[in-house]
Amino acid sequence: MATTEETPTRKVQVKRFKPEEYPEKHYLNQEKGLWAWLTTVDHKKIGLMYLMSVAFFFLVGGVLALLLRTELLTPARNFMTADVYNQVFTLHGAIMIFFFLIPSVPAALGNFILPLQLGAKDVAFPRLNLASFYIYVIGALFTLTAIFTGGIDTGWTFYTPYSSTTGGSVAMMTLGIFILGFSSILTGLNFIVTIHKLRSPGITWNKLPLNLWGLYATSLIQILATPVLAITLLLLTMERVLGIGIFDPALGGDPVLYQHFFWFYSHPAVYIMIVPGFGIVSEIISTFSKKVIFGYWAIALSSLAIAFIGFLVWGHHMFTAGQSSLAAMVFSFLTFLVGIPTGIKIFNWLATMYKGSIDLKTPMIYMLIFLFLFTIGGFTGIMLGALSVDVHLHDTYYVVAHFHYVMMGGMVMAFLGGLHYWWPKMFGKMYNEFWAKISAGIIFIGFNMTFLPQFIMGSQGMPRRYYNYIDQFQAFHQFSTIGAYVMGVGFVIIAAYLLHSLLRGEKASSNPWGSRALEWQTSSPPDLHNFKHTPVIINGPYDYHKPMSEFQLGIATSHNGHGHHEEEGMDVAETEKEKA
Amino acid sequence: MSGTSATIEKRLDHLQHHFIDSDQQFESAKLGMWIFLATEILFFGGLFAAYIVYRSWYPELYIQASTELNTFWGAINTGVLIGSSLTVAMAIRSAQLNQIKGLIYNLYITIALAFVFMVIKYFEYAHKFHLGIYPGEYYTFEGIAHEKANIFFSIYYMMTGVHGLHVLIGIGLMIWLVYKAKKGAFHSGYYTPVEITGLYWHLVDIIWIFLFPLLYLID
Amino acid sequence: MSAHEHHISSAKFLWGVGIALFILTVLTVAVTWVQIPEPWNVVVAIAIAVVKATVVAAFFMNLFWDSKFNTMILIMSALFFMLLIGITLLDTLYRIDPVPSF
Numbered sequence: 036m037a038t039t040e041e042t043p044t045r046k047v048q049v050k051r052f053k054p055e056e057y058p059e060k061h062y063l064n065q066e067k068g069l070w071a072w073l074t075t076v077d078h079k080k081i082g083l084m085y086l087m088s089v090a091f092f093f094l095v096g097g098v099l100a101l102l103l104r105t106e107l108l109t110p111a112r113n114f115m116t117a118d119v120y121n122q123v124f125t126l127h128g129a130i131m132i133f134f135f136l137i138p139s140v141p142a143a144l145g146n147f148i149l150p151l152q153l154g155a156k157d158v159a160f161p162r163l164n165l166a167s168f169y170i171y172v173i174g175a176l177f178t179l180t181a182i183f184t185g186g187i188d189t190g191w192t193f194y195t196p197y198s199s200t201t202g203g204s205v206a207m208m209t210l211g212i213f214i215l216g217f218s219s220i221l222t223g224l225n226f227i228v229t230i231h232k233l234r235s236p237g238i239t240w241n242k243l244p245l246n247l248w249g250l251y252a253t254s255l256i257q258i259l260a261t262p263v264l265a266i267t268l269l270l271l272t273m274e275r276v277l278g279i280g281i282f283d284p285a286l287g288g289d290p291v292l293y294q295h296f297f298w299f300y301s302h303p304a305v306y307i308m309i310v311p312g313f314g315i316v317s318e319i320i321s322t323f324s325k326k327v328i329f330g331y332w333a334i335a336l337s338s339l340a341i342a343f344i345g346f347l348v349w350g351h352h353m354f355t356a357g358q359s360s361l362a363a364m365v366f367s368f369l370t371f372l373v374g375i376p377t378g379i380k381i382f383n384w385l386a387t388m389y390k391g392s393i394d395l396k397t398p399m400i401y402m403l404i405f406l407f408l409f410t411i412g413g414f415t416g417i418m419l420g421a422l423s424v425d426v427h428l429h430d431t432y433y434v435v436a437h438f439h440y441v442m443m444g445g446m447v448m449a450f451l452g453g454l455h456y457w458w459p460k461m462f463g464k465m466y467n468e469f470w471a472k473i474s475a476g477i478i479f480i481g482f483n484m485t486f487l488p489q490f491i492m493g494s495q496g497m498p499r500r501y502y503n504y505i506d507q508f509q510a511f512h513q514f515s516t517i518g519a520y521v522m523g524v525g526f527v528i529i530a531a532y533l534l535h536s537l538l539r540g541e542k543a544s545s546n547p548w549g550s551r552a553l554e555w556q557t558s559s560p561p562d563l564h565n566f567k568h569t570p571v572i573i574n575g576p577y578d579y580h581k582p583m584s585e586f587q588l589g590i591a592t593s594h595n596g597h598g599h600h601e602e603e604g605m606d607v608a609e610t611e612k613e614k615a
Numbered sequence: 616m617s618g619t620s621a622t623i624e625k626r627l628d629h630l631q632h633h634f635i636d637s638d639q640q641f642e643s644a645k646l647g648m649w650i651f652l653a654t655e656i657l658f659f660g661g662l663f664a665a666y667i668v669y670r671s672w673y674p675e676l677y678i679q680a681s682t683e684l685n686t687f688w689g690a691i692n693t694g695v696l697i698g699s700s701l702t703v704a705m706a707i708r709s710a711q712l713n714q715i716k717g718l719i720y721n722l723y724i725t726i727a728l729a730f731v732f733m734v735i736k737y738f739e740y741a742h743k744f745h746l747g748i749y750p751g752e753y754y755t756f757e758g759i760a761h762e763k764a765n766i767f768f769s770i771y772y773m774m775t776g777v778h779g780l781h782v783l784i785g786i787g788l789m790i791w792l793v794y795k796a797k798k799g800a801f802h803s804g805y806y807t808p809v810e811i812t813g814l815y816w817h818l819v820d821i822i823w824i825f826l827f828p829l830l831y832l833i834d
Numbered sequence: 835m836s837a838h839e840h841h842i843s844s845a846k847f848l849w850g851v852g853i854a855l856f857i858l859t860v861l862t863v864a865v866t867w868v869q870i871p872e873p874w875n876v877v878v879a880i881a882i883a884v885v886k887a888t889v890v891a892a893f894f895m896n897l898f899w900d901s902k903f904n905t906m907i908l909i910m911s912a913l914f915f916m917l918l919i920g921i922t923l924l925d926t927l928y929r930i931d932p933v934p935s936f
Contacts, residue, residue: 156633159643224650231903232643233633259914262654266661270773278752279769281665286752288766292668295922296661346917350925362925564632641840642901649904653911660915667919668926674872686863693859701852704843704894711842817895821887828879832866 051589054545054558061463061560076161077563081168082147083461088171089143092134099127101523104485104516110503120502121188128191129208133215134175136446137304140311141257142167142222144453145250147461149226151554151561152244154235154570159228163221171218177211180204190500192301195282195293199274206275209268216261216268219307223257226250235553237572244552244576245334249314252338256303256310256345264300267293291356298349306345308442310338312449313380316402319456320384322550323399324391327577330383337376344373354425363422370420377413381406396548397471401452404479408444412437415490430500433493436486444482451475451529458533459547463560464540470532478525484518549583552576556588629805641807648811652818655781659822662774666829669766679759680767681833683748685739689831692735693823699728700820703789703813710806715796718809722793725816729786736779743768771830778826781819788812841899851893858886 062079066072072080102123106115115123146164150157158164181187181204189198189205198205230243230251271293273279280286282293313334321328328334350358350366384406393399415437419425428434459465488511493499497508504512546555553576557566570588574581627637634640670677702725709717747755750772754765792809795801801809862882870878892898897905 150633159633160647161631161633163647220651220654224647224654227650228643228647231646232639258650258654259657259911262656262658263661263918266658269777270661270665273751273769273773277750277769279750279773280752280766281669281769286765289668289926291925292665292922295925296664299918299922346914347921350921357929358925359928361928362921365921365924569635645900646904646907649907653907656908656911656915657918660918663915664919664922668922671923671927686866690859690863693862694856697852697855697859700855700890700894701848704848704851705845708842708845708848711840814895817890821890824886824890825880825883828862828866828883832863832879834866834869834875 049589051584051587053587054556056544056558057463057542058558058560058562060562061558062563063462063560065563074165076157076165078146078150078158078161078164079461079561081164082143082145084168085138085146085171086143088175089135089139092130092175093139096127096131096135097523097526099123099130101519103127104512104519106502107504107512108516110506110509112503115502117502118188121190121500122182122186124500125187125190126182129178129212131442132191132304132308133212134178136308136442137219138171138222139308139446139450140315140453141226141250141253141307142171142218144315144450144457145226145311146222148457148554149229149247149250150233151460151557151565152247152552152576153229153233153238154553154566154572155229155233156564156566158225159233160225164225167218167221167225170214170221174211174213174215174218177214178208179211181207181211192297193268193271194297195271195274195290196284199271199283206272209272213265213268216265219257220261223254223261226254227258230254235570235572237570241331242572242575243335244314245317245328245331245338246311246314248335248338249310249312249317252342253307253310255339256307256342259346260300260303260307263296264304267296267300270296291353291358294353294356295349295358298352299346302349302352303342303345305438305442306341309446309449310341312405312446312453313338315449315453315456316380316384316405318550318552319398319402319452320387321577321579322456322548322552323394323396323402324388325394325549325579326387326391327575327579328383329386329389330379331575331577333379334383337379340376341373344369344376348373348420351420351425354422355429367420367422367425371417374413374417374420381410381413394548397466397468397475398452398456398548400472400475401448401455404475405445405448405452408440408448408479408482412440412442412444416441428493430498431493432489432497432499435499436489436493439486439489444486451478456548457554458536459543460554460559460561462537462540463543463558464536465543465547466536466540467532470528474525474528474532477528478522481518481521481523481525484521485515486518488512488515488518551578551581551583551586556586627804629807637804641810644807644811645814648814652814655818655822659774659777662770662777663825663829666770666774669770673761673763673766676759676761676763676767677833679761680764680771681831683743683746683756683758684771684831685742686831688735688739689827692732693827695728695732695735696820696823699725699732700817702728703816707806707809707813710801710809711803713803715799715801718801718806719793719796722789722796722809726786726789726793729782729789732782733779733786736775774826774830778819778822781822785812785816785819788815841896843893843896847893851889855886855889858882858889862886 062077066075066077066080072084075081102115103120106113106120106123146158184207185202185204187203187205187208189201189203193205193209230247234243270279270281274282278286279288281288282290284290317328317334348366348370350362351370354363354367384402415433419428419434419437455466455471489497492508492511495507497504497511543559545557545559547559548555551574553570553572554561556570566588568590574585578585629640630637631640634643702721706718706721706725709715709721743749746758748768749755750769751765754768756764789812792812795808862879865878865882866875891908897908
């Protein structure tokens with residue numbers, strides 16, 4: 036393919052055009068009807084279907100959380116028996132982790148944005164992408180069946196020997212999650228191949244948006260970790276069905292071995308959950324500081340470092356489980372290491388903001404919230420990684436607060452930021468900025484009300500997953516519950532104005548934020564096939580020091596017809612200057 | 616590349632719109648399959664990990680229990696799978712050379728060898744069931760003087776069972792390939808499904824290459 | 835972009851690889867008749883298996899002539915598998931020591 040780089044002395048005329056504003060025909064109406072949606076191979080529609088699903092499961096998981104918090108208003112039984120309580124927290128955890136957090140950014144936002152940021156027409160395997168979605172749905176159906184046919188109360192971690200010997204629909208649930216794992220693996224596979232093979236000319240690895248570095252690192256984790264969860268759940272199911280005995284001490288097995296296998300996946304899983312969020316943070320902070328990202332390679336490589344080191348630390352979930360002291364010490368040391376690349380990112384983001392031209396739109400507000408809450412979550416993770424401290428804090432509310440700060444205060448805030456950032460691109464509509472900021476504030480306040488007391492409770496000894504508690508903790512629990520309801524209100528407001536935006540929102544221009552990234556150089560919403568011609572990229576996605584006009588796509592006509600036909604156009608991101 | 620325009624069109628009708636050319640599509644499919652094989656390696660890896668942990672704890676159990684496994688038939692099965700890897704490589708070679716008859720012929724032999732593998736496995740399992748060597752809590756065999764004997768066999772059944780399932784899936788895939796080949800879907804410009812099924816099949820062979828000494832040949 | 839040549843092995847070569855694998859299989863069994871002290875007997879068995887697997891991967895799966903990245907994927911998955919086993923063994927082999935003995 037003839038590119039301007041290969042013939043440096045060739046002058047290319049570029050006729051620039053602005054992307055079509057408020058297009059009549061776009062991906063949402065170019066394929067019509069329910070069947071077209073259900074059988075679509077368009078990554079954008081698949082992304083939206085995932086978005087609706089994860090939003091639904093977030094609602095279900097959130098309602099379960101409110102039920103838990105309401106029960107915990109008093110130490111006595113309020114409206115749930117202890118058995119029901121155990122089922123509710125098991126479901127809250129399993130649904131939030133497997134059905135919301137893990138697919139949320141990669142499958143919902145990632146599917147939509149990844150090909151657009153690469154200048155590609157779709158992901159590498161569009162039909163596999165659709166299959167991933169349906170596998171997710173089938174896994175969800177199995178899990179829902181498990182809930183309604185006996186339920187499970189093992190906790191989302193399914194520890195043996197309880198899970199291998201208790202009644203309830205453990206096998207159905209593990210089967211559902213086993214199936215879901217395939218969805219995660221296939222999405223990761225698709226992303227890796229797309230990023231390797233379908234980059235537009237000019238998108239070298241040093242021009243890859245950091246969002247895609249994040250999705251790439253996440254996909255690597257998905258590929259390597261999820262199969263181990265699959266075999267673990269299969270072994271657990273066989274333990275229940277055939278009584279194999281490798282995890283059951285009554286049969287001479289080792290329950291700690293189950294924990295090793297389980298956490299070998301589940302620790303990297305938390306990085307599957309957060310690393311895409313890190314990618315979004317890089318995009319939004321750079322756009323709304325109008326400044327080139329500080330330390331591009333540091334952020335890019337730190338995603339890979341987190342992915343790798345994240346595989347070495349799983350034993351920090353097992354400090355009190357009975358593993359050898361040698362292993363515990365090694366895991367504790369490695370856990371400290373994994374905080375370093377994350378810390379590098381936080382500093383680089385702050386340095387990006389420094390002396391930038393900060394625009395406090397809603398996505399940026401979510402980023403500020405992210406930086407604050409995730410840092411608290413991250414620090415407390417390191418504290419839990421200290422072996423001697425963890426002996427006291429393991430299985431207390433301190434751990435609960437820690438992971439909610441990183442998962443909710445980190446990941447969900449990043450997800451909301453990304454949702455608000457790319458909303459105009461996905462739907463061609465703007466949302467009400469005033470209510471968006473109000474709800475962000477309400478969520479921030481509600482979140483801290485809910486989880487800050489839990490750090491204190493935990494350090495004073497309140498155990499997690501406990502249905503009742505001693506009187507000294509009641510005030511903390513009540514404050515926490517009120518905070519949960521405040522957060523709920525915030526989310527309801529978000530749903531309301533986003534729905535309003537879809538129905539009656541102001542139309543969005545192609546690039547309302549003035550971003551330099553490639554997805555903003557095409558119309559909002561994009562065409563079904565994303566780009567009419569293959570873009571050729573010359574500038575990086577964070578080059579805010581270059582004027583906006585240099586990022587507009589254009590049609591190039593060259594003087595020699597080498598390599599392309601007369602009528603085939605070539606979009607370039609910049610005029611080629613004549614080289615000596 | 617000469618030919619009528621109908622031939623050229625047919626040679627390109629597999630090309631999907633988001634790929635620039637056939638080559639990019641082929642290389643992408645191969646990369647995708649290699650990534651999937653990585654997940655298979657980690658999947659079986661969990662089983663090998665369980666094997667290793669228990670062998671380190673109960674080495675004498677493994678030595679004793681392994682005598683119940685028939686080394687001769689295990690070795691035959693190893694040869695059968697290696698042979699099937701050879702024939703599937705020959706099948707791909709036939710496709711590359713546009714010898715569709717050779718492709719179908721080699722696929723048939725691969726399928727046959729895979730069936731032989733499964734039949735031998737069936738007889739092995741049947742013999743064990745006859746002796747009361749069942750997985751897990753159904754184990755009733757008295758011949759091994761070790762109270763953890765059932766754990767070795769549970770691991771044996773899990774590893775060979777999951778492997779056998781993968782062989783069955785491979786047979787299914789290759790039957791589908793024969794069907795498509797007979798309909799003329801493959802030619803030297805497009806044989807991607809054959810290539811990636813071949814990659815899958817070779818991995819199934821590699822897994823057995825490790826299973827055989829670890830299960831059957833413990834001293 | 836024209837299609838670059840995909841390496842096509844000759845039939846003789848493929849048969850040669852197959853026969854080499856059969857011979858290695860015979861070796862795998864033969865080696866068990868030689869008394870090798872623990873744990874080296876396991877090391878030898880695994881080493882032969884690794885050689886066989888490498889031969890299959892390089893010459894049947896065409897990694898020898900393929901993009902290096904595909905080989906990287908194979909090596910990385912093997913590496914992570916070894917991490918799973920290695921670090922788990924750090925626990926399971928050292929359970930009885932209350933404090934590490936160094």
